[in-house]
Amino acid sequence: MIVNLRRSFNIKMSNLTDLESELGELLITNLNLEDIKLEDIDSEVALFNEGLGLDSIDALELGMLLSTKYGIKLQSDDPDFARIFSSLRTLAVYVESNRTS
Amino acid sequence: MNSAQISQKSIAWYIDHVIDQSLFESHVAQTRINLLQVHATKRPTRVLNLCENRYHFLVAFTASMLEGRMTMLPANRSEGEITRLTNNQNVQLINDSLIKGICQTVEVSSSELVKWNIGLVPTDMIVAELYTSGSTGLPIAHQKTWGQLVSGVQQVYKRFHFERIARLSIVATVPPQHMFGFEMSIILPLVYYGICIHHDQPFYPLDIQRAINEVSAPCILVTTPTHLKACITQEYNWKNIEQIISATSPLSEELASQVESIMRTKAKEIYGCSEVGAIATRRVTKKTTWSLLHDFSLSVINEDAWLNTVATNKKTSLPDKLEILSDGTFRLIGRATDMVKIGGKRGSLAELTAHIKSLEGVEDAVVFKLDYQANQRERLAALVIAPGFSSRQVRDALTKIIDSVFLPRPLYTVEDLPYTSSGKLPIADLLTYLKDHKKEAETSC
Structure with missing residues (x-):
């Protein structure tokens, strides 16, 4: 018998905007986050290390996803780079203002 | 930066200028005097080199060797790893902010300048130590002598025919603290003085492209399958890559052939491990199996693969399962279970x-x-x-x-x-x- 304590641990109604939800689903589906549910993700949660636990390989994968889906080419010397990836919310803001497709 | 600046005496592309050998030697001398010799008593015997900038790393590493110090290469930058390596040991830490001021000097200082050559360091001196996970939870340390490191890159140099390429530049996406990056972007330019490294560690395809455009052709891209996969997902205008050298995991034939056509180059690979460094090479679009470097022979005993270093007769257990073929090449079958x-x-x-x-x-x-x-x-x-x-x-x-x-x-x-x-x-x-x-x-x- 398996118990998923996560559901009872941090139940919250989704506070995500449409684009944040879309990006959240994109991460869960493509970065093997199958044990995380979209409704458990807070838009302020950190994407890397603590938070969703993403790592540098995911950062490259995420770069490919943003490039394929939104036509965005990331550069790590962008002065805002660290802030873009700090949460789902900041990522959504960046995608919204830089998407070409 | 522009290519007119580079000569046979260049060693690094650094921020917005090219560093030549005498300026590098001056930076090494300054690092010895101002960073490594400042402890009046009880000088640390080890240096923990955390520099992310490849040129900073090169200067700190060379200065450490010339001071008779061993460089520790951390497996990662986590607080736990740094604490473990500095705990109870006689260790001096060097990072980018400590050495940046020295490396940004553009004037050659004439005092105590030592003309670098590989003979300055004894071949049996342990110059570096890196760490792999052990099954008990405690990392295992692997020590490298200068002679082993020199011999390793000499073999790779010959195998890939670098001698045919004049004024070679290296752009690497892998950290200098990792064995692959350490051999291909730090030891290589020290052994073959005149190979010029790019100071950065580019990450995304656009970063990689920028670095390649900053160095002069021909350029060797030292990278991994993960970076290469990203490089071919969207249109980037790749040019001037003489060869790609990929390691850390094998490239599939399909990915390698896409990389060769889209990035207009040859995709070569190194198979190696932290214990030994580079062991074998291949170009999978030409031949799918791996050819051992000359220093080594292989044997498989009860499904366990053992590598024998011919010169020292030292046997190393490999973490992979492999099959030796009749022509002497081998195929990787999988990883050891654990x-x-x-x-x-x-x-x-x-x-x-x-x-x-x-x-x-x-x-x-x-x-x-x-x-x-x-x-x-x-x-x-x-x-x-x-x-x-x-x-x-x-x-x-x-x-x-x-x-x-x-x-x-x-x-x-x-x-x-x-x-x-x-x-x-x-x-x-x-x-x-x-x-x-x-x-x-x-x-x-």
Whole structure:
């Protein structure tokens, strides 16, 4: 018998905007986050290390996803780079203002 | 930067200028005087080189060797790793901010300038130490003598015919602290003075492209399959790449052939390990099996692969299963059961399991590998018994003590584990258990 304590641990109604939800689903589906549910993700949660636990390989994968889906080419010397990836919310803001497709 | 600036005496592309050999030697001398010789008594015998800038790393490493110090190459930059390496040891830490001022000087200082050549360092001096995961949870240290490192890159140099390429530049996406990056972007320019390295560690395709455009052709791109996969996903205008040298995991034939056509170059690979460095090479679009470098011979005993270093007759156990073919080349079949390699870092399932079990509140746990797919990262799953705790809490606690590349996904908290009557957890049972759980989780949504 398996118990998923996560559901009872941090139940919250989704506070995500449409684009944040879309990006959240994109991460869960493509970065093997199958044990995380979209409704458990807070838009302020950190994407890397603590938070969703993403790592540098995911950062490259995420770069490919943003490039394929939104036509965005990331550069790590962008002065805002660290802030873009700090949460789902900041990522959504960046995608919204830089998407070409 | 422009290519007119580079000559046979250049050693690095640094910020907006080219560093030539005498300026490099001056930076090394200044580092010795101002950073390494400042301790009046009890000088540290070891240097922990945390420099991310490749030129800073090169200067700090060379200065350390000339001061008779051993350089420690941390497996990652986590607080835990740094504490472990500096704890109870006579260690001096050097990072970018400490050495930046010296390396940004553009005037050659004439005092105590030593003309670099590989003979300045004794071949039997231990110049570096790096670390791999051990099954007990304690990292294993691997020490490198200067002679071993020199001989390693000499073989790679000959194998890839670098002697035919004049004024070679190196752009590397791998850190200098990793054995592959250490050999190909630090030891190589020290042994073959005149090879010019780019100071940065570019990450995204646009970063890589910028670095390649900053150096003069011909350029060698030292990278990994993960970076290459990203490089071919969208249109980038690749030019001037003489060859690609990829390592950390094998390229599939399909990816290699896409890379060769889109990036207009040859995709070559190195197979190696932290214990030995480069062991074998291939160009998979021409031949799928690996050719050993001349220093080595191979044997397989009871499915375990052993590498013999001919000169020293030293035998090293390899973490992979392999098949030796009649023409002397070999094929990689898979990884030894307990080992996992993600992002160029090697871990042991037993060690990861031990880390989870060490968390307060965890009663039992198991970490296992999911089916591997070509060009994808190896994936791990974990089942944890931790009454009263959620999988999220377990994961949050775990991110503090392990490298995040090894974080199992998925990680589920469960009430029991599928032990057999003999107390074992066969992989087939674990995979079934996980599949059943996923179904259950999906239907209960």
